[in-house]
Amino acid sequence: xxxxxxxxxxxxxxxxxxxxxxxxxxxxxxxxxxxxxxxxxxxxxxxxxxxxxxxxxxxxxxxxxxxxxxxxxxxxxxxxxxxxxxxxxxxxxxxxxxxxxxxxxxxxxxxxxxxxxxxxxxxxxxxxxxxxxxxxxxxxxxxxxxxxxxxxxxxxxxxxxxxxxxxxxxxxxxxxxxxxxxxxxxxxxxxxxxxxxxxxxxxxxxxxxxxxxxxxxxxxxxxxxxxxxxxxx
Amino acid sequence: xxxxxxxxxxxxxxxxxxxxxxxxxxxxxxxxxxxxxxxxxxxxxxxxxxxxxxxxxxxxxxxxxxxxxxxxxxxxxxxxxxxxxxxxxxxxxxxxxxxxxxxxxxxxxxxxxxxxxxxxxxxxxxxxxxxxxxxxxxxxxxxxxxxxxxxxxxxxxxxxxxxxxxxxxxxxxxxxxxxxxxxxxxxxxxxxxxxxxxxxxxxxxxxxxxxxxxxxxxxxxxxxxxxxxxxxxxxxxxxxxxxxxxxxxxxxxxxxxxxxxxxxxxxxxxxxxxxxxxxxxxxxxxxxxxxxxxxxxxxxxxxx
Numbered sequence: 001x002x003x004x005x006x007x008x009x010x011x012x013x014x015x016x017x018x019x020x021x022x023x024x025x026x027x028x029x030x031x032x033x034x035x036x037x038x039x040x041x042x043x044x045x046x047x048x049x050x051x052x053x054x055x056x057x058x059x060x061x062x063x064x065x066x067x068x069x070x071x072x073x074x075x076x077x078x079x080x081x082x083x084x085x086x087x088x089x090x091x092x093x094x095x096x097x098x099x100x101x102x103x104x105x106x107x108x109x110x111x112x113x114x115x116x117x118x119x120x121x122x123x124x125x126x127x128x129x130x131x132x133x134x135x136x137x138x139x140x141x142x143x144x145x146x147x148x149x150x151x152x153x154x155x156x157x158x159x160x161x162x163x164x165x166x167x168x169x170x171x172x173x174x175x176x177x178x179x180x181x182x183x184x185x186x187x188x189x190x191x192x193x194x195x196x197x198x199x200x201x202x203x204x205x206x207x208x209x210x211x212x213x214x215x216x217x218x219x220x221x222x223x224x225x226x227x228x229x230x231x232x233x
Numbered sequence: 234x235x236x237x238x239x240x241x242x243x244x245x246x247x248x249x250x251x252x253x254x255x256x257x258x259x260x261x262x263x264x265x266x267x268x269x270x271x272x273x274x275x276x277x278x279x280x281x282x283x284x285x286x287x288x289x290x291x292x293x294x295x296x297x298x299x300x301x302x303x304x305x306x307x308x309x310x311x312x313x314x315x316x317x318x319x320x321x322x323x324x325x326x327x328x329x330x331x332x333x334x335x336x337x338x339x340x341x342x343x344x345x346x347x348x349x350x351x352x353x354x355x356x357x358x359x360x361x362x363x364x365x366x367x368x369x370x371x372x373x374x375x376x377x378x379x380x381x382x383x384x385x386x387x388x389x390x391x392x393x394x395x396x397x398x399x400x401x402x403x404x405x406x407x408x409x410x411x412x413x414x415x416x417x418x419x420x421x422x423x424x425x426x427x428x429x430x431x432x433x434x435x436x437x438x439x440x441x442x443x444x445x446x447x448x449x450x451x452x453x454x455x456x457x458x459x460x461x462x463x464x465x466x467x468x469x470x471x472x473x474x475x476x477x478x479x480x481x482x483x484x485x486x487x488x489x490x491x492x493x494x495x496x497x498x499x500x501x502x503x504x505x506x507x508x509x510x511x512x513x514x515x516x517x518x519x520x521x522x523x524x525x526x527x528x529x530x531x532x533x534x535x536x537x
Binding site for chain 2: 066074077078081082089090091093094097098101102105108109112113115116117190191192193
């Protein structure tokens with residue numbers, strides 16, 4: 001039950017309170033670029049959620065078994081080379097390059113797989129996949145997961161796969177919420193008399209800023225959630 | 234210790250790289266989808282702008298449709314004739330003479346000619362004004378709120394006294410104005426010559442109703458239809474010029490229709506040809522008769 005409560009907190013935190021786009025300001029390029037129409041925005045959101053989940057799955061595996069200090073696989077190789085070594089090997093310096101590498105190649109793989117076995121799916125969001133291979137929102141999710149896997153001092157607080165995937169999926173859901181709201185506003189903006197100097201990118205960025213301010217209002221929801229779930233801290 | 238970390242890190246990356254290379258190489262062969270090589274070739278020949286001017290989402294979609302034989306090969310307005318020729322070579326088909334498409338505004342009424350205009354204080358876009366009833370009498374005509382002017386990337390369409398006028402010197406035929414016009418009074422027409430005949434009205438009503446809302450609108454007398462077979466009436470009163478059969482070189486038959494038209498709604502639009510310029514070099518009247526402000530009495534009629 002406690003575990004489930006934690007998952008709910010992570011999910012709400014990733015999707016709404018610390019929304020990737022509107023709180024951490026990552027993934028701005030697709031957020032501005034593909035938010036002209038609601039249906040394409042929704043497609044983009046789904047594609048990001050999909051890729052983020054796969055990237056999180058792989059990056060968690062790599063971080064947990066290879067990169068973090070005292071990772072089992074590295075420690076085993078380390079002991080093969082140097083049987084009487086002391087202390088854990090820390091390969092977290094490799095995190096960025098490994099994540100980019102893993103995300104890019106796994107998206108390639110998934111694209112080929114989907115193209116072969118699910119042509120309709122490929123048609124609907126195949127065009128978005130190459131666009132988001134090295135998107136910062138996805139790298140951000142991986143780094144966030146790394147922070148909790150490699151950075152945790154207490155071994156019991158090291159995130160397992162379930163928590164990492166929850167963060168990734170709901171981070172993607174939060175991205176979808178943000179981009180769909182944005183697309184809806186921009187569609188209505190088409191019928192508005194925007195001052196000439198602000199047309200185009202200007203008004204879009206202003207709208208994004210106001211939307212971000214609105215989402216700041218969710219701060220503090222998590223403490224109330226903790227109280228509601230009976231876990232007074 | 235530091236050196237060992239470096240070696241370990243390098244080793245990890247190397248192992249990862251080799252592993253991923255093999256996985257991707259294997260996947261590339263296993264998940265290979267047989268694609269018609271012509272689609273790739275067509276993709277290469279297309280501009281790759283994904284402007285959807287052809288009516289498809291992107292160049293790739295259009296390439297697939299072209300190879301499947303669903304659409305003509307000359308639909309790419311950005312690539313133009315050279316692109317169509319390249320596609321014809323790839324697909325091994327004969328390229329019909331393909332014409333550059335240019336927009337034609339099917340309305341010729343300036344603010345003065347449009348009757349029943351009311352003060353409109355809503356959003357100054359045609360899209361918004363089109364939703365509201367009673368902005369002006371004619372429900373077919375140009376609204377004059379410059380949606381097309383804003384859509385044009387090439388500064389090739391302007392408002393002249395409330396009427397959209399295409400600058401054919403600058404126009405490249407991307408079709409943006411055609412797509413944005415909420416009243417659909419702009420159509421893309423194959424310009425077989427620099428100057429083309431156009432029906433500059435699209436009011437589908439009859440005589441009296443048109444007269445009530447417009448000084449210059451087509452009254453549906455169908456005189457042009459009797460004079461020439463090129464004018465069709467698709468259950469409407471307003472004539473539609475058959476551009477497939479229209480040959481600008483043979484204007485004799487059409488000249489009769491032009492003269493018969495009581496409202497002078499059949500106009501020749503486009504760049505002035507060399508011959509026209511030479512013919513009118515000595516005269517002061519242009520294609521569009523502007524009111525002459527030198528005299529106090531203005532008896533010049535607007536002819537379009």
